[in-house]
Amino acid sequence: MAIDILMPALSPTMEQGKLAKWLKKEGDQVKPGDVLAEIETDKATMEVEAIDEGVLAKILVSDGTDNVAVNTPIAILAGEGEDVSAAASSAKAPAAPAPEAQPAPTPDMEREGMADRPSADSIPGTDAKPVAEPASPYVIQNRTAHDAMAEIPEGTEMVSMTVREALRDAMAEEMRKDDSVFVMGEEVAEYQGAYKVTQGLLQEFGAKRVIDTPITEHGFAGVGVGAAFTGLRPIVEFMTFNFAMQAIDQIINSAAKTLYMSGGQLGAPIVFRGPNGAAARVGAQHSHDYAAWYSNVPGLKVVAPYTASDAKGLLKSAIRDPNPIVFLENEILYGQSFPVPKLDDFTVPIGKARIHRQGKDVTIVSFSIGMTYALKAAQELEKEGIDAEVIDLRTIRPMDTDTIVASVMKTGRCVTVEEGFPQSGVGAEIVTRIMENAFDYLDAPVIRVTGKDVPMPYAANLEKLALPNVAEVVQAAKAVCYR
Amino acid sequence: MAVAARKAGRAGAGAANKTTSTKGSTRGAALNSPQFDKNQDLTAYNDMLLIRRFEEKSGQMYGMGLIGGFCHLYIGQEAVVVGMQMATKEGDQVITGYRDHGHMLACGMDAKGVMAELTGRRGGLSKGKGGSMHMFSKEKHFYGGHGIVGAQVSLGTGIAFANHYRENGNVCLTYFGDGAANQGQVYESFNMAQLWKLPVVYVIENNRYAMGTAVSRASAQTDFSKRGVSFGIPGEQVDGMDIRAVYAAGQRAIEHARSGKGPYILEMQTYRYRGHSMSDPAKYRTKDEVTRMREEHDPIEQVRRRLLESWKLSEDELKAIDSRVREIVNEAAEFATHDPEPDPSELYTDILL
Ligand SMILES: Cc1ncc(C[n+]2csc(CCOP(=O)(O)OP(=O)(O)O)c2C)c(N)n1
Ligand SMILES: [Mg+2]
Numbered sequence: 001m002a003i004d005i006l007m008p009a010l011s012p013t014m015e016q017g018k019l020a021k022w023l024k025k026e027g028d029q030v031k032p033g034d035v036l037a038e039i040e041t042d043k044a045t046m047e048v049e050a051i052d053e054g055v056l057a058k059i060l061v062s063d064g065t066d067n068v069a070v071n072t073p074i075a076i077l078a079g080e081g082e083d084v085s086a087a088a089s090s091a092k093a094p095a096a097p098a099p100e101a102q103p104a105p106t107p108d109m110e111r112e113g114m115a116d117r118p119s120a121d122s123i124p125g126t127d128a129k130p131v132a133e134p135a136s137p138y139v140i141q142n143r144t145a146h147d148a149m150a151e152i153p154e155g156t157e158m159v160s161m162t163v164r165e166a167l168r169d170a171m172a173e174e175m176r177k178d179d180s181v182f183v184m185g186e187e188v189a190e191y192q193g194a195y196k197v198t199q200g201l202l203q204e205f206g207a208k209r210v211i212d213t214p215i216t217e218h219g220f221a222g223v224g225v226g227a228a229f230t231g232l233r234p235i236v237e238f239m240t241f242n243f244a245m246q247a248i249d250q251i252i253n254s255a256a257k258t259l260y261m262s263g264g265q266l267g268a269p270i271v272f273r274g275p276n277g278a279a280a281r282v283g284a285q286h287s288h289d290y291a292a293w294y295s296n297v298p299g300l301k302v303v304a305p306y307t308a309s310d311a312k313g314l315l316k317s318a319i320r321d322p323n324p325i326v327f328l329e330n331e332i333l334y335g336q337s338f339p340v341p342k343l344d345d346f347t348v349p350i351g352k353a354r355i356h357r358q359g360k361d362v363t364i365v366s367f368s369i370g371m372t373y374a375l376k377a378a379q380e381l382e383k384e385g386i387d388a389e390v391i392d393l394r395t396i397r398p399m400d401t402d403t404i405v406a407s408v409m410k411t412g413r414c415v416t417v418e419e420g421f422p423q424s425g426v427g428a429e430i431v432t433r434i435m436e437n438a439f440d441y442l443d444a445p446v447i448r449v450t451g452k453d454v455p456m457p458y459a460a461n462l463e464k465l466a467l468p469n470v471a472e473v474v475q476a477a478k479a480v481c482y483r
Numbered sequence: 484m485a486v487a488a489r490k491a492g493r494a495g496a497g498a499a500n501k502t503t504s505t506k507g508s509t510r511g512a513a514l515n516s517p518q519f520d521k522n523q524d525l526t527a528y529n530d531m532l533l534i535r536r537f538e539e540k541s542g543q544m545y546g547m548g549l550i551g552g553f554c555h556l557y558i559g560q561e562a563v564v565v566g567m568q569m570a571t572k573e574g575d576q577v578i579t580g581y582r583d584h585g586h587m588l589a590c591g592m593d594a595k596g597v598m599a600e601l602t603g604r605r606g607g608l609s610k611g612k613g614g615s616m617h618m619f620s621k622e623k624h625f626y627g628g629h630g631i632v633g634a635q636v637s638l639g640t641g642i643a644f645a646n647h648y649r650e651n652g653n654v655c656l657t658y659f660g661d662g663a664a665n666q667g668q669v670y671e672s673f674n675m676a677q678l679w680k681l682p683v684v685y686v687i688e689n690n691r692y693a694m695g696t697a698v699s700r701a702s703a704q705t706d707f708s709k710r711g712v713s714f715g716i717p718g719e720q721v722d723g724m725d726i727r728a729v730y731a732a733g734q735r736a737i738e739h740a741r742s743g744k745g746p747y748i749l750e751m752q753t754y755r756y757r758g759h760s761m762s763d764p765a766k767y768r769t770k771d772e773v774t775r776m777r778e779e780h781d782p783i784e785q786v787r788r789r790l791l792e793s794w795k796l797s798e799d800e801l802k803a804i805d806s807r808v809r810e811i812v813n814e815a816a817e818f819a820t821h822d823p824e825p826d827p828s829e830l831y832t833d834i835l836l
Contacts, residue, residue: 008546009545046761051543216665243632246633281552283552285630462825
């Protein structure tokens with residue numbers, strides 16, 4: 001039987017790619033493992049290997065074809081003993097290039113399969129693509145009247161950029177300003193960052209200031225802290241915060257505590273940054289949200305932005321801050337675009353939450369990727385006549401109690417949303433602060449929506465269940481509104 | 484590097500293996516002409532081919548969206564685990580990192596169970612809850628399947644500690660990469676292992692890259708067999724593409740550990756043909772380099788040639804092996820495609836006993 005050779009995907013999110021080159025030609029005998037062709041996306045290449053033995057009867061998609069949809073037949077293989085010309089003529093209509101020439105997602109070695117939280121698209125009863133509001137169209141425009149932009153001066157020009165670009169720009173701007181700032185971490189330089197956050201930095205600043213380290217987290221975190229003791233300003237990238245657990249002793253025992261132990265003599269102006277929390281389908285050891293962990297420690301500041309503009313403004317503030325900062329990014333947000341003010345030196349203060357959406361009926365407090373559930377839920381709730389106020393914490397420590405309390409005094413109801421575990425989580429802390437400061441204003445007990453109290457499972461269906469979802473936030477908000 | 488020095492077509496029956504050096508070893512030179520008999524070559528061929536075909540299938544299933552997240556293929560490195568496994572005895576344990584499919588198959592774990600774990604199904608070896616990087620089998624003495632680079636080195640040392648404690652005569656084979664070899668806990672483990680004379684063999688799979696970083700860009704000492712020198716742990720560099728060299732070195736190392744002399748380091752000089760995980764920008768090495776390794780040093784091709792030339796097997800006999808292997812792999816893929824996902828109630832099981 002003739003066998004269709006299909007266009008493979010480099011990642012579960014890849015929809016199309018380029019058929020760069022055929023390495024076999026029609027009529028060639030192939031055996032399993034032979035490389036038939038090379039395919040490419042803008043960041044990665046992959047070889048298509050033969051799985052079966054036979055003769056390459058017909059090539060359906062020629063060299064250099066762009067936008068070949070995944071699973072399109074690209075060639076026909078005549079099985080052993082099969083008539084080659086008969087097999088070749090079994091071709092269906094030649095494969096048309098995929099209609100829309102969107103750039104394919106850009107899987108990197110450490111991030112394949114992680115572009116969009118897959119479960120967000122498939123949560124029953126929602127069409128929850130991560131909400132990028134107030135994402136502007138991809139043009140420069142003026143600041144809008146959106147609540148989320150209240151702190152940006154009126155008339156400011158806004159440009160659309162991804163969180164990834166915003167983080168890179170923040171580092172580049174600070175490195176231009178201050179030559180004591182440098183970046184170190186695994187694959188940050190030559191490889192341009194495992195998640196491409198440090199793209200271009202090596203080219204601009206050179207190998208002295210953009211430093212590839214061996215896989216030695218505990219060691220290079222300590223090296224960073226030591227350098228910071230002398231007044232340099234290291235940015236230490238962890239490929240993900242899962243691996244920072246190798247280094248957590250240096251972060252806490254050395255970076256966080258030394259200022260105090262030295263009676264104020266020796267501080268550590270250092271930023272530990274990298275993606276935190278669950279990506280997609282990478283299992284328990286690669287999916288941990290550490291926001292609550294670091295927020296437990298005096299002597300640290302913990303930042304976890306959602307929008308690109310906050311990512312940029314807060315990272316710049318973090319680099320300038322004289323204290324050790326744990327800067328928690330999110331891999332799924334890296335590719336999301338948001339409007340970012342076009343200002344020469346835009347910073348966002350650490351320790352200030354932002355009201356991302358005003359409302360009067362219920363307060364939803366979240367941060368980082370949790371905001372995608374919160375904002376989507378607010379839209380759903382609006383349809384049901386519930387006007388939700390959504391607060392983006394942005395900084396977990398020091399926590400902006402005032403903004404939360406003022407909102408809860410207005411609404412009398414609160415729901416917290418995070419992907420981390422429930423026990424001793426960020427939500428638990430928010431609940432405590434509300435109880436301490438606004439107990440008499442509450443019309444209902446606060447409800448926490450969190451990741452489930454289990455290590456992250458790998459199976460697609462279980463992973464979906466383990467993460468919070470929009471429906472849970474909607475349900476919680478209705479419950480505190482007694483609806 | 485020894486691997487690079489090998490020439491294509493040397494692997495006839497009479498070809499002596501000069502590439503296994505015994506640097507840092509207390510052993511003599513009499514050991515560097517390992518030969519396989521026909522049965523050994525047949526076993527080697529069969530077991531390596533199973534891994535190769537299984538991994539190719541995994542790559543294909545990944546391309547079809549049946550496997551998610553990370554999927555680190557072992558293609559090119561087959562001789563290391565198969566050769567080492569041939570040198571073990573029942574009861575010896577194995578532990579490794581995330582590039583683990585080959586180790587599991589070599590330990591005799593069921594191909595169906597491995598593949599169904601890759602697809603996250605209930606029949607997977609971790610019931611679908613672990614995924615590609617996290618599988619285990621007490622029955623086959625396989626202790627995982629670990630995602631944190633270097634963590635398995637201390638864990639493997641701990642397994643060896645238990646062997647020593649129980650005086651059970653077993654040895655733990657602890658596998659890790661050239662990149663992992665720079666983690667601090669590796670050296671903490673080396674010290675304890677030698678201090679307490681633990682029965683552990685550290686198998687460093689030097690495939691020349693840690694993700695996109697070539698060994699020379701990350702390591703001050705690129706001769707990994709010397710990494711135990713300051714602890715007095717003997718080590719050897721081994722041609723990890725020649726299964727006979729792997730087997731012979733494995734025997735020496737395991738014997739050393741089993742006899743109570745403590746740990747032993749084997750640097751396996753090998754090569755991964757594929758990207759680090761499924762997709763890979765591949766800009767850190769040339770296509771030429773990959774092609775050269777595949778064409779001139781392929782571990783399976785070396786054995787295949789011996790089977791044909793020295794042992795006079797016919798193409799048909801080899802084809803019969805190929806199709807048996809293919810059948811196992813196809814059955815595994817079939818099972819892993821149609822086995823249902825775990826029951827939702829599984830979300831809350833296996834957290835505590
Ligand atoms: C502690 C830790 N740091 C970083 C990573 C990300 N990471 C996964 S594999 C890898 C490269 C390891 O290379 P090597 O040890 O040579 O093994 P190979 O992949 O070549 O088999 C890195 C950096 C990780 N999983 N754990
Ligand atoms: Mg390696």
